[in-house]
Amino acid sequence: MRAVVQRVRDCAVSVAGVERGRISAGLLVYLGVGREDTDKDLEYLAEKVANLRIFPDEQDKMNRSVLESHRSVLVVSQFTLYGDARAGRRPSYTGAAHPEVARGMYEQFMERLRRSGLNVQSGEFAARMEVSYVNDGPVTILLDSRRLF
Numbered sequence: 001m002r003a004v005v006q007r008v009r010d011c012a013v014s015v016a017g018v019e020r021g022r023i024s025a026g027l028l029v030y031l032g033v034g035r036e037d038t039d040k041d042l043e044y045l046a047e048k049v050a051n052l053r054i055f056p057d058e059q060d061k062m063n064r065s066v067l068e069s070h071r072s073v074l075v076v077s078q079f080t081l082y083g084d085a086r087a088g089r090r091p092s093y094t095g096a097a098h099p100e101v102a103r104g105m106y107e108q109f110m111e112r113l114r115r116s117g118l119n120v121q122s123g124e125f126a127a128r129m130e131v132s133y134v135n136d137g138p139v140t141i142l143l144d145s146r147r148l149f
């Protein structure tokens with residue numbers, strides 16, 4: 001499982017011009033599910049996102065998590081995080097999970113974050129979405145449940 005995590009001041013996702021999710025401050029998480037991913041990958045990544053210390057404390061040091069900061073999370077599914085562009089010019093997506101499997105893990109990921117006490121908003125799985133946001137910092141972190149990076 002892979003994620004691109006961005007600290008944002010404002011974030012919204014729309015499908016066909018209709019807003020599906022919005023947060024004022026917190027994390028924008030682009031989430032990709034891989035073919036080999038299991039519940040262990042899901043738990044690892046959900047815990048990592050909830051507890052990643054990238055929000056400022058009183059000394060303006062990145063020392064607080066989204067949980068500790070009482071902020072929200074907007075999760076957007078993105079199979080292209082498994083795009084492999086090492087050969088040729090067109091990425092291969094064979095590393096991505098099949099849509100029916102990925103949908104279930106995407107929903108479980110969000111539910112796991114909600115169980116930890118976070119307000120979680122989302123896009124629409126497998127839809128063409130428009131995401132707008134203001135990256136705060138900017139802060140962008142790459143995560144991989146297999147710890148490849």
